[in-house]
Amino acid sequence: MERDIRVRKIKDGTVIDHITAGQALNVLKIIGITREFPKTTVTVAINVPSRKAGLKDIVKVEGKELRSEEVDKIALIAPKATINIIRNYQVVEKKEVSIPPKLEGVLKCANPNCITHFEPVKTKFHVEKKEPIKLRCHYCERVMSEAEIVRQF
Numbered sequence: 752m753e754r755d756i757r758v759r760k761i762k763d764g765t766v767i768d769h770i771t772a773g774q775a776l777n778v779l780k781i782i783g784i785t786r787e788f789p790k791t792t793v794t795v796a797i798n799v800p801s802r803k804a805g806l807k808d809i810v811k812v813e814g815k816e817l818r819s820e821e822v823d824k825i826a827l828i829a830p831k832a833t834i835n836i837i838r839n840y841q842v843v844e845k846k847e848v849s850i851p852p853k854l855e856g857v858l859k860c861a862n863p864n865c866i867t868h869f870e871p872v873k874t875k876f877h878v879e880k881k882e883p884i885k886l887r888c889h890y891c892e893r894v895m896s897e898a899e900i901v902r903q904f
């Protein structure tokens with residue numbers, strides 16, 4: 752076990768590890784820390800040396816488990832992230848994120864003329880490229896870049 756704050760044990764919550772370096776703040780936006788959980792203890796480590804992959808970010812959130820929609824969004828910007836669910840100081844579940852081949856109802860289309868803004872249809876995107884992420888709208892074919900996706904978080 753390492754000795755520093757990075758691995759301080761939390762009682763219940765989630766540790767998101769192996770986040771692509773520099774994406775920790777976007778992960779915080781995705782999981783709604785500032786809005787929904789203003790009093791939650793959150794530990795953020797940015798640019799931590801990693802044996803596997805140069806540098807990585809880590810986010811630890813006490814008292815929160817992630818919804819699948821949040822996990823899907825994290826996968827878009829941090830495809831190597833691992834999610835560790837902690838209950839009573841133990842890791843009860845460890846999973847790797849994966850980018851779903853299709854994303855439905857998770858993001859808005861960046862094309863202001865897209866039908867999804869006018870009709871009650873669920874947005875749907877196909878994965879065009881994984882890293883950095885590019886998504887193609889099922890309805891208008893518009894391709895969204897990582898920057899456009901991150902802006903929505």
Ligand SMILES: [Zn+2]
Nearest residue numbers: 860865888891
């Ligand atoms: Zn569209």
